[in-house]
Amino acid sequence: MTSGQTYQRGDLLLVTLDPVLGSEQGLKRPCIVLSQLATVQASGSRPVYFVVPLTTARKLTGPLAPLLQQRPSGLRADSVALVMHARSIDPRRIVSHWGRVDAQDIATLQAALPARADRAVRKSRTP
Secondary structure: OOOOOOOOOOEEEEEEOOOOOOOOOOOEEEEEEOOOHHHHHHOOOOOOEEEEEEEOOOOOOOOOOOEEOOOOOOOOOOEEEOHHHOEEEOHHHEEEEEEEOOHHHHHHHHHHHHHHHHHHHHHHHOO
């Protein structure tokens, strides 16, 4: 990451997600920033970005894996958003800026986040 560079909601970044544990998503892959810039800036000297990793593999479907369409200014190929693998990252994991996704893609991801949270709560209540 370029020193002092900031990113905002909707930015498409290439991110290094390794090292990982267990079944966490890894490797270098495109991710969409969902953090609001004001939230990142308010974190002061230790900023983090909340991102959703993407894959072009279409093995997963459903509310936690919405399909996003290729667009000229953003995604280079149709991609599945791995909402179940959304996480916060340190800016040092960012390799490069690839573009931006549109408001429709951001709305799709925002709509999927409650399903992720609901699934996590239900899983934690399982005896």
